[in-house]
Amino acid sequence: MRRSLSLLLCLFASASSALLAQAEAPAPGTVIFAVRDGETIVREATGFADVELRTPLRADMLFRTGSITKQFTAAAILKLAADGKLALADPLTKYVSGFPETITLEHLLTHTAGVFEYTRIPEYHAALRQEATVDEIVALIRATPLEFEPGTKYAYTNSAYFLLGAVIENVSGESYASYLKKAVLDPAGLTQTRMDSLTEIIPNRARGYDRDANGVRNATIFSPSRAFSVGGLLSTVDDLKRWNEYAAANLQRAFTPSKLSSYGYGWFISDLEGARVIEHGGDIPGFTAHVLMIPEKKIFVAVWSNDAHRTPRPDFIATKLALQLLGKPYEPKAIALPAEALQRFVGTYKSASGAERRVTLEGGKLFVARTGGRRSEIVPMSGDAFFYPDSFLSVQFLDGNVMVLRNRNTELDRAIRSAE
Numbered sequence: 001m002r003r004s005l006s007l008l009l010c011l012f013a014s015a016s017s018a019l020l021a022q023a024e025a026p027a028p029g030t031v032i033f034a035v036r037d038g039e040t041i042v043r044e045a046t047g048f049a050d051v052e053l054r055t056p057l058r059a060d061m062l063f064r065t066g067s068i069t070k071q072f073t074a075a076a077i078l079k080l081a082a083d084g085k086l087a088l089a090d091p092l093t094k095y096v097s098g099f100p101e102t103i104t105l106e107h108l109l110t111h112t113a114g115v116f117e118y119t120r121i122p123e124y125h126a127a128l129r130q131e132a133t134v135d136e137i138v139a140l141i142r143a144t145p146l147e148f149e150p151g152t153k154y155a156y157t158n159s160a161y162f163l164l165g166a167v168i169e170n171v172s173g174e175s176y177a178s179y180l181k182k183a184v185l186d187p188a189g190l191t192q193t194r195m196d197s198l199t200e201i202i203p204n205r206a207r208g209y210d211r212d213a214n215g216v217r218n219a220t221i222f223s224p225s226r227a228f229s230v231g232g233l234l235s236t237v238d239d240l241k242r243w244n245e246y247a248a249a250n251l252q253r254a255f256t257p258s259k260l261s262s263y264g265y266g267w268f269i270s271d272l273e274g275a276r277v278i279e280h281g282g283d284i285p286g287f288t289a290h291v292l293m294i295p296e297k298k299i300f301v302a303v304w305s306n307d308a309h310r311t312p313r314p315d316f317i318a319t320k321l322a323l324q325l326l327g328k329p330y331e332p333k334a335i336a337l338p339a340e341a342l343q344r345f346v347g348t349y350k351s352a353s354g355a356e357r358r359v360t361l362e363g364g365k366l367f368v369a370r371t372g373g374r375r376s377e378i379v380p381m382s383g384d385a386f387f388y389p390d391s392f393l394s395v396q397f398l399d400g401n402v403m404v405l406r407n408r409n410t411e412l413d414r415a416i417r418s419a420e
Helices: 002-011 013-024 066-082 105-109 134-142 158-172 176-185 237-250 314-325 339-343
Strands: 030-036 039-046 048-050 209-212 215-218 233-235 268-272 275-284 287-294 299-305 347-351 356-362 365-370 375-380 385-387 393-398 402-407 410-417
Touching: 030 237, 030 314, 066 105, 066 158, 066 176, 066 233, 066 237, 066 275, 066 287, 105 158, 134 158, 158 176, 233 237, 237 275, 237 287, 237 299, 268 314, 275 314, 287 314, 299 314, 339 356, 356 402
Parallel strands: none
Antiparallel strands: 030 039, 030 299, 209 215, 268 275, 275 287, 287 299, 347 356, 347 410, 356 365, 365 375, 375 385, 385 393, 393 402, 402 410
């Protein structure tokens, strides 16, 4: 344990300091859990589970998983397929009527169905606190036109996994919660994972928080029925570790990305310094989380917070920790540049897609803001290269007139300075 604590303090001193500062505020907290080769590297909680009562957050507490729920929904669909109750090539309308014949269950699993995002529908937002039936939300989705022809594009949408939840209920003849427990949670040995509820007394459940201009506030009251098979689960980091171990051994089919994206069935599949990463985040009122595993290296990382607007975000912390565990740390080094050296980068840059970014110099610091967006400081690490704090994004200025935006080693965009 001493070795694990030393590693945490040495490698994540800045992150730990930020978390401790939050705890002294008081403020919501964060749980960080990492395992490598069966050894727990860190399992720490800081901050408060209940800010008003100043109840300390513990690493074993339950939190809303948000979209991490989707991988459980995908597993339930795969179980029904394995039992011969359905086929992934089946049209959705075979199980949920009123949708185009061209939408298959696999399209829903891979976010290639073209169904409209139900959380963007005004009627949905008008009644967030109210319980909603599955049929009511399905009707909202059914009433909106497709955004593209199924199977031709990728567009992440909660609607796809809500419809899969309806399929699970209609095929199994049980509630989503009942079938999930019997077919997925119990076989995986998950004793803490369960559906959320506004009214039930649930021991060890952390409260969720948001932020506004005045600071921390209680999260928007949100009926879990509206998240359902999309984001309606509660879990703990320990259960999510067991779940990822179970999935790695039993759900390899879910880890193959579709032809149109890096999304498999309920997981994103990516590359991190040559290692295959299987991951997903979750954002829901009051909570934000990110879970990843690198099966070939026996690495698991989970980061969650009951502060929905936590900075740095869990995906950044989790990925940075994974890089440390891979022996390839991400630690950009800041340098100081005089104002006259920074001034030469000031201007408006426009990419081929039409996106514009405005670079400004204020108080001896350089800032970038996309048109209509929030400005962000960029910190110099060489004479022409800068990084965004608490992010893997970086900017390089070529010949003073070209701005290249990268996410670590991947170029995301290239923009040319406009004539002022």
